[in-house]
Amino acid sequence: MSETTGGVEMDEEVSGVVKKFLYVNRKAPYGTIYALESLEVVLIAAAFDQDVSLVFLDDGVYQLVKGQHTKPIDVKNFSPTYRALEGYDIEKLYVEKESLEARGLTEADLIVPVTLLSATEMAELMEDQDVVMSF
């Protein structure tokens, strides 16, 4: 059977492994390409049905700010994509409380619902992952 199907059984076994992936976002959205690249990679992981979490620390919290209007600087506004993540079963978005506060922002300034965590709680979340990718 496995010979005639060209190893499909093995592939199924491999795809059955679900790992916990954490994407750490620490950069503001438009000054560098990191934020956009992170989103691309997140969507790839989602296509492989992995357990995906996104965290936003430091200037990364700026990625989620509402009301971005990028036409005047002639770049793509990718912030609506964060709202579409739910459709890819990516629903675990975490924001560090201290980073928001240092920037005079609150949850109400953000484009998507998130879970606020303290730095200590964030560190625990990181500890719990199989794979951590930083942007």
Next chain:
Amino acid sequence: MLHTVNKSPFERDSLERCLQYARKGSAILLIEDGVYGALKGTVVTDKVKKAMKNVTIYALYPDIEARGMQDKAIDGIKLVDYGGFVDLVTEHRNVQSWL
């Protein structure tokens, strides 16, 4: 002299060093991620406000808009467009870019 700052004050010390160097009567223009230094209620707001007693601070409004910060600029910071950026460059004898 015109100083420009294009990095976030939370990631680099460009703004801080610029504020230390900018002499009385000079101008500072915040562009790109530098505009995060122009906002109310942050941990650098007080430092910027204090500097505004001696220097004029400008921010490039298209960069503020792109980042969703339309209503958050510190009162007294002058918002300019690209034409205003060019004017500032021509009005000053030289430009120092804090990268």
